[in-house]
Amino acid sequence: MSLWKLILTYDGTPFNGWQVQPSLPTVQGTLAHAIHHITGESVLPQGSGRTDAGVHALAQVASFSLDAPIPPANLRHALNRALPASIRILSAEIAPAGFHARHSARRKTYEYRISTAAICSPMLAPYVWSHHLPLDLATLERAAAHILGTHDFTSFSASDPDLATRTNQTDDDPPQEKTAIRTIHHSAWHQHEDLLVYRITGSGFLHHMVRNLVGTFAEAGTGRIPPHSIPTILAARNRSAAGPTAPARGLFLVEVEY
Amino acid sequence: MSLWKLILTYDGTPFNGWQVQPSLPTVQGTLAHAIHHITGESVLPQGSGRTDAGVHALAQVASFSLDAPIPPANLRHALNRALPASIRILSAEIAPAGFHARHSARRKTYEYRISTAAICSPMLAPYVWSHHLPLDLATLERAAAHILGTHDFTSFSASDPDLATRTNQTDDDPPQEKTAIRTIHHSAWHQHEDLLVYRITGSGFLHHMVRNLVGTFAEAGTGRIPPHSIPTILAARNRSAAGPTAPARGLFLVEVEY
Numbered sequence: 001m002s003l004w005k006l007i008l009t010y011d012g013t014p015f016n017g018w019q020v021q022p023s024l025p026t027v028q029g030t031l032a033h034a035i036h037h038i039t040g041e042s043v044l045p046q047g048s049g050r051t052d053a054g055v056h057a058l059a060q061v062a063s064f065s066l067d068a069p070i071p072p073a074n075l076r077h078a079l080n081r082a083l084p085a086s087i088r089i090l091s092a093e094i095a096p097a098g099f100h101a102r103h104s105a106r107r108k109t110y111e112y113r114i115s116t117a118a119i120c121s122p123m124l125a126p127y128v129w130s131h132h133l134p135l136d137l138a139t140l141e142r143a144a145a146h147i148l149g150t151h152d153f154t155s156f157s158a159s160d161p162d163l164a165t166r167t168n169q170t171d172d173d174p175p176q177e178k179t180a181i182r183t184i185h186h187s188a189w190h191q192h193e194d195l196l197v198y199r200i201t202g203s204g205f206l207h208h209m210v211r212n213l214v215g216t217f218a219e220a221g222t223g224r225i226p227p228h229s230i231p232t233i234l235a236a237r238n239r240s241a242a243g244p245t246a247p248a249r250g251l252f253l254v255e256v257e258y
Numbered sequence: 259m260s261l262w263k264l265i266l267t268y269d270g271t272p273f274n275g276w277q278v279q280p281s282l283p284t285v286q287g288t289l290a291h292a293i294h295h296i297t298g299e300s301v302l303p304q305g306s307g308r309t310d311a312g313v314h315a316l317a318q319v320a321s322f323s324l325d326a327p328i329p330p331a332n333l334r335h336a337l338n339r340a341l342p343a344s345i346r347i348l349s350a351e352i353a354p355a356g357f358h359a360r361h362s363a364r365r366k367t368y369e370y371r372i373s374t375a376a377i378c379s380p381m382l383a384p385y386v387w388s389h390h391l392p393l394d395l396a397t398l399e400r401a402a403a404h405i406l407g408t409h410d411f412t413s414f415s416a417s418d419p420d421l422a423t424r425t426n427q428t429d430d431d432p433p434q435e436k437t438a439i440r441t442i443h444h445s446a447w448h449q450h451e452d453l454l455v456y457r458i459t460g461s462g463f464l465h466h467m468v469r470n471l472v473g474t475f476a477e478a479g480t481g482r483i484p485p486h487s488i489p490t491i492l493a494a495r496n497r498s499a500a501g502p503t504a505p506a507r508g509l510f511l512v513e514v515e516y
Contacts, residue, residue: 011383120346122314130343
């Protein structure tokens with residue numbers, strides 16, 4: 001029995017999110033199917049966290065155990081042959097004993113991409129939020145800096161109680177962490193031609209947290225709220241204090257650190 | 259009654275090509291539906307040429323007539339609101355009398371993109387041919403230079419007689435041009451990181467012609483055939499003399515000149 005760690009990238013567009021669901025294409029289900037096709041073994045790979053429908057990954061991590069001994073390069077090649085082009089295995093390796101893609105994660109990095117082009121290229125549309133109001137970069141940066149450090153992020157967590165429960169059961173963070181307190185190490189915007197790109201690194205993320213942060217920062221970027229209202233929104237510990245949820249398609253899971 | 263000229267860009271992935279088909283999503287059908295939604299008028303916009311399923315356009319041209327007087331900027335905005343994000347109208351203008359998107363076209367430019375990355379990003383996969391054998395750029399360039407000028411391109415035209423007939427009836431070129439003789443003004447490769455990009459400008463193109471040229475150039479690029487065999491392949495005037503058809507997803511219609 002070997003414990004495996006995969007690093008994989010995927011286009012979230014054709015999938016109903018990471019988590020396996022009956023009769024719907026999901027990344028976890030498609031990966032499990034490919035593993036079974038190659039090894040004959042039925043396993044459910046555990047992701048570092050679930051990504052919602054339409055969310056992409058540049059480097060998601062998954063762990064699972066297999067009975068069959070397989071050279072890591074062979075498993076990677078065989079999976080890339082069996083999987084659709086929308087999922088690629090970047091690396092496959094034997095993990096140290098006790099490794100778990102979700103429970104062992106220490107820091108995660110997400111990126112969110114907004115296109116400010118007057119007409120968004122159809123080839124880019126599945127990967128950005130096409131935002132039609134001007135967004136001021138300096139204001140976005142001031143707003144984003146307010147969440148650095150350790151805060152209670154209840155105001156930026158999915159308000160749907162069912163979603164919140166699912167989050168505590170199965171989302172990013174170790175199951176013992178039942179609070180909404182998270183530590184943010186990096187939170188910054190940069191501009192690249194028509195793209196505004198937000199990058200955030202933290203100890204963990206509540207369900208919808210990055211999309212709710214981006215939706216709120218965008219409210220600041222358009223001048224609807226002042227950037228210094230972010231501390232007030234955090235202090236409210238109420239989802240309704242924050243801005244709308246930014247669309248899934250602009251979000252990328254970029255890195256998981258262990 | 260006004261004659262309209264639209265310039266539009268689309269992602270070919272979700273469509274069964276340009277040409278309208280019953281019960282299948284096509285670019286022409288989706289555009290006709292949006293025009294009807296806005297104006298109440300049933301028209302079939304004529305493209306500069308049909309693109310096959312999976313082929314993309316950076317600047318396709320379409321023409322049609324409308325009874326209703328509409329300011330051009332309003333038609334563009336209304337169409338972009340009515341259309342899916344996979345089709346964007348870049349410009350809408352009143353065309354000179356007698357203009358026809360296909361019959362009036364003088365030159366067209368296509369681009370073909372090959373990814374040579376060991377693992378092709380899922381976000382790039384719908385827009386490139388992921389080619390797993392090394393391709394020599396200098397050899398690709400030598401092969402591509404052989405088609406400059408005026409030649410009979412029968413060897414690079416779709417061999418399916420049904421397809422060939424359809425081409426003469428409805429494809430790129432004025433209907434009087436029933437021969438396979440075309441003039442190529444530009445035919446060159448360049449490399450940008452992991453992408454090999456081929457660009458071709460010509461008086462017109464037979465069905466599958468760019469994809470058959472790229473498939474044949476790739477045979478030269480891998481060393482399977484010498485680049486100087488291109489004139490021999492042209493002289494054969496036989497589809498079986500040339501290489502395979504490159505996949506649709508790497509092909510972009512870039513510009514139509516009038």
